[in-house]
Amino acid sequence: MKYVGRFAPSPSGPLHLGSVVAACASYVDAQAHGGRWLIRMEDLDTPRMMPGAAEFILNQLDSLGMRTQDPILYQSERLCHYQSAFDRLLSLNAVYPCGCTRREIADSALRLQGSLPEGERPYPGTCRQGLPEGRQALSWRLRVPEGIWRFRDRWLGPMEQDVARAVGDFVLKRADGIWAYQLAVVVDDAAQGVTHIVRGQDLLSSTARQQQLATLLGYEVPEVLHVPLVMDANGLKLSKQNHANPVDLTRPLETLQNAWVALGFEKPNVKNTQDFWVEATRVWVQRLSRANLHVIN
Template sequence: MNYTGRFAPSPSGPLHLGSLAAALASWLDARAHAGRWLLRIEDVDTPRTVAGAADTIMEQLRALGLHWDGDIMWQSQRGKAYQHAFDALAGQGLVYGCGCTRREIADSSLRGAGLAADGERPYPGTCRHGLPAGRQARAWRLRVPEGVETFTDRWLGPQQQDVAQAVGDFVLRRADGLWAYQLAVVVDDAEQSITDIVRGADLLSSTARQRVLARLLGATPPRVMHVPLIADPATGLKLSKQNGAAPLDTARPMAMLAQAWRALDFAPCPADTPAAFLAEATARWAARFHIKAR
């Protein structure tokens, strides 16, 4: 298959240096493969969407020379596709209603095995065999099959996770009626024929469940590469909008690109313009990962 990658930011604020590192890695991998690089705005979580943030993100990418191919996909316009996938899973008996609150799930974790290594609270399956008396469905969950999911991450190497044990039956439709990220991203990757996902290492823990869900929907899971996160030197926390990371300074595009490039563990890449930088960086990326464009 021809390479198709994507960058999928949530419009909850402008891009910062951490999100630029992920965007740059994704763009370089696509260009090194002579492939397509798509832009998807993941605005399915409407309460977290900030007015004007998507336009700001697009302006930031353009200022840094990270131009995308084709039309932009907006998750907020994809409700029918998510419903179709949900109905297909329900038709296989793989969906059930859950009446548990977040507090109840947290309490179950404390009483049981506790949090997983990555901080996940595994769902204990309370409603898997039917809602308790007097309860109504709040959210809708996937009946996760047993078995260990194995895959190779192009940056981190071999990975595996027993999704049923580590995560449990995860949510497809939330208690507030919104579609869950895990369902939306898998449906969209299949719709856009995404072959390769390059993103931050904070999303590594979502990969196994997304692969399981993709196959249940009859799709081929994309290859994955999870690149290092950038931490705030003052706090040690990862740079994120929630942690108050500063927006990219697009008036200094070369400085921004150079910082993101160094965070990806590459030696400095001297250049005078974003275009010249990206051309040299693409060649170096291809050399490091032994990519021969078709």
């Protein structure tokens, strides 16, 4: 299998250190396996997009020495492909309309569990057998099969999740008419021939449902590797929502070194970004056990 990896930022703001850590791991893994590395702009959530952010992110990546020979893919230009995948699922009776609001789902979780769970609130299946009388469809959901879904993460090892219990039937098309991340990412990975996904551990909980969806659509399921998150002084994940500072483009080598240390490696003693990538690739290949990585055969 020829290695194809990707980095898929959301152009809702510049890259911060946490984003660079994920990009760095993705890029060096592709380099270490002599593969292709793609860039995809996940720009479907138009209310959150920042004008000029996509170009700024590409400039950031270029200044850090992370470049691709392939065209940049923009999700906003691929709406017909998501519709096609959705229509296929509809023909399989694998999706259904849902009239529930977020507040109603939260209230349901509160009644069932006595308190609101952290993170996602499992959908209770209210509309699974059809929309209640007098309700209109606000979103469309996938019928999630029951049972444990197991997969191997190259960083964390064997993983499993009961998607039906932990998440429930999840949204493929949102109430505002925007295609959901979970559908778009699966369709795009298949279209681009992505074989290996390297990303942050904040997306680990999405893996099982994405693999279920890919299998249902008849796609090959990529290998996955989820790297540690970068936290701020308050123990919160660095994110654009938490107003994390953009990386300093005037000091690209220092930025890469900080990202490398955040991945659990020693700071490389190099003089420029080109030498950094040579050394980082060597370390990634030769010291896989230090990063708890699982070797690709």
